[in-house]
Amino acid sequence: MSRAMRTRIYYAILWMVAIFFFLPIFWILLAALKTDADILAVPPKLIFAPTLEQFNKTLFGRGTGISNTIPYLVNSLVLSLGSVALATVVSFLAAYAFSRYKPRATNFLMFLMLSTRMVPASATVVAIFQMYNAFDIGLRNLGLISQPFFRGFPGVLLLYTMFSIPFSLWILKGFIDGVSPRYDETGFVNGASRLHVLFKVVLPQVRPGLIAAFIFNLIFVWNEFLFNFILGGQGTQMIPYALAVGLVNAGGNIDWGYVAALSILYVSLPVVMIFFFQRYLLVGMTFGTVRGEV
Amino acid sequence: MVDVTVENLTKKFGNFTALKGLNMTFPAGMVTCLLGPSGCGKTTLMRIIAGLETPTTGVVRFGDIVVNNLSTRQRNIGMVFQYPVVYRGLTVRQNIELPLLEDRSLSKAEREERIEEALDVLEMRHAADAEVSELDNGTRQKVACAREVARRPRIILFDEPITNVDINSKLQLKRALKEVFTRLRQTVIYVTHDQTEAMTLADQIALMNEGEITQMSSPRDLYDNPKDAFAGFFLGNPGMNFYEGLEVVAGAVTCPLFPAPFRITGRHAADRVVTLGIRPEHVRVSKTPSPGAVRAHVHRRAIVTGGQYLVTLRVGDLSVRAKVPASEGEAIAVGEEVWLELPPHRVRIFGSEEVTETT
Numbered sequence: 104m105s106r107a108m109r110t111r112i113y114y115a116i117l118w119m120v121a122i123f124f125f126l127p128i129f130w131i132l133l134a135a136l137k138t139d140a141d142i143l144a145v146p147p148k149l150i151f152a153p154t155l156e157q158f159n160k161t162l163f164g165r166g167t168g169i170s171n172t173i174p175y176l177v178n179s180l181v182l183s184l185g186s187v188a189l190a191t192v193v194s195f196l197a198a199y200a201f202s203r204y205k206p207r208a209t210n211f212l213m214f215l216m217l218s219t220r221m222v223p224a225s226a227t228v229v230a231i232f233q234m235y236n237a238f239d240i241g242l243r244n245l246g247l248i249s250q251p252f253f254r255g256f257p258g259v260l261l262l263y264t265m266f267s268i269p270f271s272l273w274i275l276k277g278f279i280d281g282v283s284p285r286y287d288e289t290g291f292v293n294g295a296s297r298l299h300v301l302f303k304v305v306l307p308q309v310r311p312g313l314i315a316a317f318i319f320n321l322i323f324v325w326n327e328f329l330f331n332f333i334l335g336g337q338g339t340q341m342i343p344y345a346l347a348v349g350l351v352n353a354g355g356n357i358d359w360g361y362v363a364a365l366s367i368l369y370v371s372l373p374v375v376m377i378f379f380f381q382r383y384l385l386v387g388m389t390f391g392t393v394r395g396e397v
Numbered sequence: 398m399v400d401v402t403v404e405n406l407t408k409k410f411g412n413f414t415a416l417k418g419l420n421m422t423f424p425a426g427m428v429t430c431l432l433g434p435s436g437c438g439k440t441t442l443m444r445i446i447a448g449l450e451t452p453t454t455g456v457v458r459f460g461d462i463v464v465n466n467l468s469t470r471q472r473n474i475g476m477v478f479q480y481p482v483v484y485r486g487l488t489v490r491q492n493i494e495l496p497l498l499e500d501r502s503l504s505k506a507e508r509e510e511r512i513e514e515a516l517d518v519l520e521m522r523h524a525a526d527a528e529v530s531e532l533d534n535g536t537r538q539k540v541a542c543a544r545e546v547a548r549r550p551r552i553i554l555f556d557e558p559i560t561n562v563d564i565n566s567k568l569q570l571k572r573a574l575k576e577v578f579t580r581l582r583q584t585v586i587y588v589t590h591d592q593t594e595a596m597t598l599a600d601q602i603a604l605m606n607e608g609e610i611t612q613m614s615s616p617r618d619l620y621d622n623p624k625d626a627f628a629g630f631f632l633g634n635p636g637m638n639f640y641e642g643l644e645v646v647a648g649a650v651t652c653p654l655f656p657a658p659f660r661i662t663g664r665h666a667a668d669r670v671v672t673l674g675i676r677p678e679h680v681r682v683s684k685t686p687s688p689g690a691v692r693a694h695v696h697r698r699a700i701v702t703g704g705q706y707l708v709t710l711r712v713g714d715l716s717v718r719a720k721v722p723a724s725e726g727e728a729i730a731v732g733e734e735v736w737l738e739l740p741p742h743r744v745r746i747f748g749s750e751e752v753t754e755t756t
Contacts, residue, residue, distance in 0.1 A: 285478040288449055289541075291469040292476040293496035293548065307486065 128370070134363035142359050157364035172365060174338070175345040180372075182256075182341060183324040186263035191317050193264070194271035195309075199301060201272070202279040203287065213276065216269040224329045231262065232333055254336040262334065263324045270323075271316035274387050278312030279305060314380050315387020322373050342369045398584050399460040399551050400425040401446060406455030408441050408608075415441045417608040418455070423552075425460075428578045428585040430595035433605035434631065439588045442605075443554050446586065448472050459551060475545030475553040479560050481537035483529040490516075490525045493544045500548075515547035518580055519573045535566020539573060546577055555587040559594060571597060592632050596620070604628050626747045629674045635707070637674040638717050642749065645669055653713050654739055656691055661746055670749040679743035680719035682708060682729065683736045690736040693717065695729055710737055 134142050136153040164171050201209050235253035242248045252258060282305055290300035306313070328343035335344065342365065350362050377384065401423040408416040415438045423429045431439040444450040446457055448469035457464050464472055483492050493515055497508045516522045519539045524532065529540055538558055545553050558574070559567050575598060578585055589595050595602050596616045603613040604627075612624045623629040623637070630636035643650040645668055649658035652673065665671050683690065696716070697709040706726025710717045717737060721729070729735060 283480050283482070285480050285482050288447075288469070289476065289478065289482040291449070292447065292474055293544070294470045294499050295496075296470070304484070307484075 131363045131366050134359060135367045137360070139360050142363070157360040158368070161361050161364040161368070172342070172345050172349070172368075175340055175342050176368065178339060179325060179341040179369075182260055182263060182339070183321050186260050186324055187267055187317055187320045189260070190264045190267035190271050190320055191313055194268050194275050194316060195306070195313065196301075197268070198272050198275035198279050199305065201276050203284060213273065216272055220266070220269050228329055228333050231330070235334060251336050254334060256339050259331065259335055259339045262330060263327065267320035267324065271320060274316040274319070275309060275312050278309040282308045311383045311386045314383040318376055318380055318384060319387060321376065325373060398425050398582070401552060401584065401586065402456075402458040403442070403446070404456045404458070406442070406445065406457070407453045408438070408445060408450065409453045415608055416445075416452070419608075419610055421603060421610055421613060423584060423586050424601070425584050426582045427600040428587060428598055430587045430589060430599035430602045431605055432589055432592060432595040432599075432602050432631075435590055437605040438608040439590075439605050440556055443556055443586060443588050446552075447474055447476055447554055473551045475548055475550040477538070477541050477545055477553070477555045477558045479557040481534055481541050481561070483532075483537045483540050485530050486528070488526050488528055489521060489532075489540050489543075492529055492540050493547050496544060496548050511547040511549070515543040518546060518577050519543045520569075520576075533563070533566065535562035535570055538562055538566070538570060542570075542574065542577065546581065550583075552584045552586065555585065557589050557591075559589075559591070574598060592634070596632075604631065606631075623674070623745060626672060626674060629676075629745060629747070633676050633678075634701075635677060635718060637676050637745070638680070639672055639674050639747075640715065641672040643671055643673060645671055653715060654691060654717065654737070655741075656689060659741065659744070663746060665746045665748060668748060672747040672749060674745045674747060675739050675743055677707065677718040678720040679740060680717055681738040681740065682710065682719050682721050682725065683738070684728070686736050687738055689740065690738040693735055693737040695731050695733045695735060698726065698729060698731055700726075710735065712737060 133149075135157050136155070137148070137151055138154060138156060141148050141151045161172055163173075200206075201213065206212065235258055238253045238258075239248070239251045242252055253261075286304050286308070287300045290304045295304065325341075326343065327341070328347065331339070331341050331344050332347070335341070340348075346362065346365055346369070349365075350357055403419050403421055406416055406419040407414065419442065431442060433439050441450060445452050448464070448467060448471075452465070459472065484495060487495070490512060493512050494508060497503055497511060503511075516525055519542060521536070521539055521543060524536060529537055532540070538561070542555075542558065555574075559570050562570060571594065578598065587595075587598060599616055601614060602616055602619050604611050604619065606627050612619060612628050614622075619628060620632050623632065626637075626639060629639070640652060640654065643652055645661050646658075648666065649660045650671060650673070651658050659673070661668070661671055681687075681690070682693075691712055693710040693712045695708060696711045699707050701707045701720065704723040706721050706723065706729070708719045708721055708726065708729060710719060717739075719737070
């Protein structure tokens with residue numbers, strides 16, 4: 104078999120596998136563009152008049168289940184972007200400290216940090232729920248808060264930040280290790296302070312790592328359901344919660360139009376980010392050990 | 398431009414002593430090379446001077462000022478590392494300008510003037526607007542040098558700046574550095590393990606071994622008059638021939654390399670046992686006898702840099718390496734009998750120190 108033929112077969116297989124995995128998403132996209140009647144039509148309709156009716160109803164009220172999903176979208180955006188941004192800053196500083204000062208048992212400490220991600224969420228959620236409740240009761244008794252703090256926005260934000268830090272730390276330490284300490288020293292020699300070196304010399308060189316860490320954690324927080332469902336007090340719920348709670352309509356049937364439209368809205372942000380930053384993700388997956396020219 | 402003095406400088410890393418009570422002065426406006434084998438403490442000394450390491454004991458002075466408690470940024474020094482440190486994403490010009498922007502006392506015109514001067518001295522005008530990622534390692538190292546030169550610090554430290562560049566860039570960079578040193582007359586401390594670099598660039602060389610300065614003098618003097626066997630071995634390619642453990646009887650040693658007893662003079666005149674050394678290029682090899690020559694036979698012959706021949710000769714059990722010009726080397730065959738002469742004024746006398754380790 105010729106080399107050109109082999110290449111053609113290779114690409115044909117790649118395309119088939121890619122299409123196979125993309126089909127469910129494509130089916131959801133089609134459903135989101137159909138009317139309720141078209142969605143439930145048997146046999147399924149592949150040719151139909153596309154409409155944005157499902158998106159309109161999902162976003163601005165369909166009278167059943169969850170009537171307005173915009174607050175959930177906003178919560179998802181604020182909690183994801185906020186917690187991941189905070190985690191990235193903290194992890195960058197921690198990674199610099201681990202990389203440059205090399206405290207004793209650095210590897211063990213790094214392992215301990217990552218091990219928090221190995222515990223199943225369902226094993227800790229009840230304990231954290233009780234802890235957060237106790238904290239809130241204590242703070243209220245002290246007269247420091249009138250609204251829930253830990254079972255509100257700040258608590259959920261801190262929890263997601265805490266869960267995002269270990270992975271970011273691992274990624275960023277790898278990247279900072281790849282930046283020679285001679286860069287820092289040249290900065291000091293040239294009259295820069297430690298903060299200056301940190302943010303103007305080291306940070307620009309680990310930008311791919313920062314982006315990779317940001318996106319990986321954003322996907323994690325964006326998809327998080329359990330903690331949001333159990334811990335999230337009134338007004339902190341995100342889209343996964345809205346999807347789970349709002350999918351049954353008034354008649355007791357699953358509202359497939361709602362599921363399809365919200366799912367498409369829901370995956371849009373990660374898809375866009377991954378599309379534009381996929382090269383950083385590839386570098387990030389190697390923890391900075393294979394840097395490439397990005 | 399100030400001189401740098403270190404007094405009783407010691408540095409310990411755990412149980413390992415990297416510097417053993419050093420006392421020396423790096424004169425203002427001169428290029429001093431710290432030369433020595435890997436691990437001898439030269440980089441540690443430089444990093445202490447830069448403020449990047451803290452000495453265990455001892456004092457570092459810039460002029461009359463003790464700088465031990467000053468941070469690196471307060472010492473007003475420049476430093477070029479082995480690894481070319483350039484800021485990616487910036488052009489050569491921007492790289493040079495970056496630290497100048499921090500100096501609020503400089504006007505834009507002054508900054509420009511300094512950048513142009515640095516570009517000129519390092520012959521980089523053609524690459525001024527190139528992005529540094531596009532440059533090879535040698536040119537990047539030039540950018541790192543230009544950045545430090547443009548800042549006009551009191552002292553510039555170079556930590557083996559030529560080691561990590563290719564052969565062609567090495568020559569260019571060496572020439573550029575020589576030009577920098579000649580034109581700017583700054584106080585320069587230059588660390589290297591390469592004797593050719595030290596010989597080419599230095600006004601004076603401080604030879605280091607195992608955390609100590611073993612000798613400090615001009616390159617020529619260090620080469621011609623090594624104070625100990627280490628200096629004799631470390632400088633030269635190859636280093637000196639050594640003949641150790643020679644017993645001094647009535648002020649002279651008897652050695653098969655000399656037709657008559659060799660008289661011991663100078664500071665080792667009273668020693669009971671001495672070591673003699675001679676550089677291979679000072680050994681004379683001839684096909685005809687002369688008054689100071691002994692018979693030897695050619696054991697091995699190899700071409701070394703510059704078309705010269707390195708000939709190994711045997712006199713009894715003793716081996717002598719000699720560097721001879723190409724025309725003479727070609728006329729000598731392996732196994733042939735020749736005449737060997739060690740001119741007495743070229744022979745150096747050392748104490749009875751054990752030189753086996755260095756050789």
